[in-house]
Amino acid sequence: MRALSVVLVSALALGACSSGGSSENTAASTGCAPSEGNVTLTYTTWIPGIENVVKVWNDKNPNIQVKVQTGPNGNGGTYANFFNQLKAGNAPDLGHIEYDALPSFRVQDGLTNLADCTEVTAAKDQFVDWTWGQVTFGEENAVYGIPQDAGPMALFYRKDLFEKNNIPVPATWDEYAVAAEKVKAAGGYITNFSQSDINQFAGFAWQAGGRWFANDGSKWTVNLQDEATTKVAGYWQGLIDAKLVSAVPPWTTEWDNAYNTGQAWTWTSAVWGANSIMSGAPDTKGKWAVAPMPQWTSGATVAGNWGGSSTAVFKGSKHPYEAAKFALWLNTSEEALTLLNSEAQLYPATKAGAKLPALSEGVEFYGGQKIYDVFATASTQVAPDFVWGPTMTSTYATASDGFKAAVSGNGTLLDALKTTQTKTVENLKSQSIPVAE
């Protein structure tokens, strides 16, 4: 009997806290007044070496101390933790959220609108335009996070192999396909198609003008099969069918090996890819170079983006003013950006950040080329109006299931996009998120 009453008490306790979590909040911004007295903020992130950056802040700001919590990367468990914490009403003050996950948190009503913080709105011009678009979702009077880093894309290629085989560096995707055949003839693959990390494909679609999601305030539109995306999918399907690209699963040792042994000759990747190649393919030191991303029309200058994240203030934070102040320092001050870059290779989202001394020098691994100049230019060429959907984890999962099937000869990338479209719409509906058919 006593056991039964304990069960009831526990169940009631659960019921009470679950309803407390999400009901009282509204979408209106919550004001941004400084707190009185000393403040301690909690900040959850998986950036390696972040303690060293935060220590600089803590030493200078005895009144606003920041406590770092850590965990696996976002999709590895930290996002799930954030959602749990939001439901329980004990989320940290600040959290690390990638751009593509930000709308999911907005939909769960998990973010504090920082538009009332004048310092935040005043900082707008310091950031590269498109990164600001990623944290405002194009809404007026809304800022849901401070942009932290960016992943403008360019073409990494094996300079030595291209020269030796007399293959010109492709400036357009057509030229890239031609080069692919020559590379194949020379015994390599032009690149490895990223079958399970859909973000690279998203970067391609972004560059080509694809816009997967739109939201007019009353409902979402899902458009994974727009003209541009269809074009990109058809293009890569062609390369896959002709066996001109390999399809090793990305981020595995196997994959590192394909680059290290010269099996794969190019990689269209984000700025942080520079470090991936350096550590994944150490034997190819000095043999790589970076060129702008191939274009769909000759002479155009459009780049895609792959990755990037923001520092957001969670709903329920009692100190939005201080949290915003810290987030701004972390992502705009030269000392913080320099440290973030040296500790974790983060590429700043600010205009000034692209001129950091560390990002202005030639890189030995790339034959002394000043590769970051290429990315700095690319960053200004990313379209500002690309919007992520509110259930990206499941959209990625479905797309990657389909892409994997396509690479193993089971259907095509277009089929995969079609399934992803249906499944995503289904998913939005099952969460009662209004969506246009």
Next chain:
Amino acid sequence: MKRVTPMVVMGAATFYFLIPIWWLFVAASKSRSEFTGTTPLWFADFALTDNLGELFAYRDGVFLRWMLNSVVYTGGAALLGTILAAMCGYALAKYRFRGREAIFNVILGGVLVPATALALPLFLIFSRFEATNTFWSVFLPSLVNPFGVYLARIYAGASVPDELLEASRLDGSGEIRTFFTISSRLMFPALVTIFLFHFVAVWNNFLLPLIMLGEERLFPVTLGLYTWNTQVNQLPELRMLVLTGALVSIVPLVIAFLLLQRFWRNGLGSGAIK
């Protein structure tokens, strides 16, 4: 039957079970470039000590801290958990009372529910008491081992004769004292088994700490390694640390097994499943 065939079977099984461990050992002794460039099952330059040094020095020795945490979480939870499970299983085996079978079935039913489903509710419970991100949030749920109750019930039923309990009752010994002085001794080899299984289960559990903990200093070693593994994309040099760390993380379990193994030497006799 000849002795050759059994030994061949045992040899083949040993090969199957140990070759991946051997591979891990060899891999942990290599530098990063040798890892992909040399024969996987034999040593290149033996750099295990370098790797260990790097592992233990990385981020102010946080790995050693994780190992220590794991030992505390696991050792404590397995010890206490075994006693609790033994008491409960013993009572279910030795006393007749109303609702006995119902309680037993409910406890067994606990095993059926996927851990993924319990994650959010557990988190909400600890949030209620503002106890997430603490030692207790991982330690307390780890104490519960329904499987242990099941085993303890069977073992107790088999190894503790009713007559003995009657006798000690007549001697005026209380039930609780009887349990700790006589019954538990009879159940001891079985308790060692329960302890070992519980120990391994808690050591390997990383879902619970993953949900509960944000403070790196509180992580157990599995969660720490998992966290590093998700950062390999960003910092590929972590890969060798993950491999070396995985090797080191097995060692305490092997030691625990070796220490406990001697309790089986004379057979589990009294305490086995019937």
Next chain:
Amino acid sequence: MRAPKKALLFFILPFGLLFTAFYLAPILYAIKQSLYRVERTGTFGPAVEVFGGLTQYQRVFADGPFWESIGRVLLFGVVQVPVMLGLALLLALLLDSGLVKGRRFFRLAFFVPYAVPGVVAAIMWGFLYSPSLSPFDAVTGNVDLLSADLVLWSMANVVTWVYVGYNMLIIYSSLLAIPQEVYEAARIDGAGAIRTAWAIKIPLVMPAIVLTTVFSIIGTLQLLAEPQVFRTFSSAVSSTYTPNLTVYSTSSIPNFHLAAAFSVVLALATCLLSFAFLKVTQRGGDK
């Protein structure tokens, strides 16, 4: 024996309270969750939880991939569980037979894989399966162990590798409990080792085998760590490859209500199967 109330409470209450708090209450909460759904207004309107009856369950039953994944783990279980337990039984019998020297060494050797956390084991085998890095490249170079046709069995091998030692220990400890007198009769009859094993030992350890089977069935239906890790290096493993993986990916969307409904259905299916298995074996035993 009749139960003295105080002692009974002392024995059962500590475990009972913890079990109630960390198993029962969460389970009840999950069931409650599964009966709710969210409603919201506008694209970013806050969610309101409303009672939804069996809406989530309708979704579960209409979800093709979920039922496919149940079929997949059933196939997995039908093949892997007998192989694993057969191996565990064989090794336990050999250890117990007196025909083998170095028992303590073998016991340790077979147990070590169980000490390797599931996630780490899957990562290790991932390397051993990889076409170019595997030490067995004679095999992996010719047969793609990570392809859609084979990856299920590659995973089965990992699970077998980890759990044979564990199951062997359970069976072995039960073999050790057989009193020596039982063997005397057999010896007088002149029965050989194989006959003794078949006619005496196996029937006597049947309860242990049934126990390990039930737990293996449960483990199979709840496969999570292995497919999760294999997803990163095999193109054939989807995000809904096993039922538990579906629960996991649904709750990380986050769609807590649907995830709860998935897990309730999964738990019921597990219960049904384990119960059916027990019934079947009991009937067999009655003859």
